[in-house]
Amino acid sequence: MAGMDEAVAELAAEHGDLDALLAGLADDRWLLPTPAEGWDIRDQVSHLADTNDICVDTITGGPRPLNEEALKFPTPEAFTQSGVDKGRAMTPAAVLDWWRTSAARNRDVLLQKDARDRVPWGLGMSAKMMATARMMETWAHAGDVRGALGMEPSATPRLRGIAFLTLRAVPYALSYAKVEQPAGTLRADLTYNGETWPIGPDDADNVITGDALEFCRLGIRRASRAQTSTLKAQGALAEAALDNLRAFL
Structure with missing residues (x-):
């Protein structure tokens, strides 16, 4: 839709950079601690996958839109932890597949929106800003993964x-x-x-x-x-x- 191609292309590029870090990563390295206290690499990717799913449901009217799902938990931290806990019951390969599938769905539903369409995420934002917000979130947690692997944060024009x-x-x-x-x-x-x-x-x-x-x-x-x-x-x-x-x- 109008105005979304560039924003979603940047999101796709950020997804691609994270995928390159994760592809072929040995199972034991998924358990490396990241700079986020208490979270390993699997936890970081699980959080991204879960919030991708919630973003899709927020845009499409699915069963877990953000502003309803978050109210089911006593604190924002408990809400976040619920997605991490899902991943802790999965193998690294399953978490990677979950993240890849959810990321692709996230891009697809965003491309169906006009840049000015409103998305009820928190106080609300445009669909174009939602794509940028998902890029920011991916970059932030990919930076934590990079830290666990002894790498510096990425710095691209994005x-x-x-x-x-x-x-x-x-x-x-x-x-x-x-x-x-x-x-x-x-x-x-x-x-x-x-x-x-x-x-x-x-x-x-x-x-x-x-x-x-x-x-x-x-x-x-x-x-x-x-x-x-x-x-x-x-x-x-x-x-x-x-x-x-x-x-x-």
């Missing part, structure tokens, strides 16, 4: 979409942290491979500058602000944003 999503999520992130949003408008000027990516209004009176990878890792909560070296804030809103970035629900 970071631009993740950075855009992260900046758009600043009001949600501040609300989640129970921080009153300072007045003003916000832009991020992020560097990647010698380029500068301006994200946000040209006339913004608050500006974040720095490395795109650092910004995105801060947004997925894989780094703290104290662990970054390039990110700078100009203005109270920019300061609050960097202190509380959160790209996911």
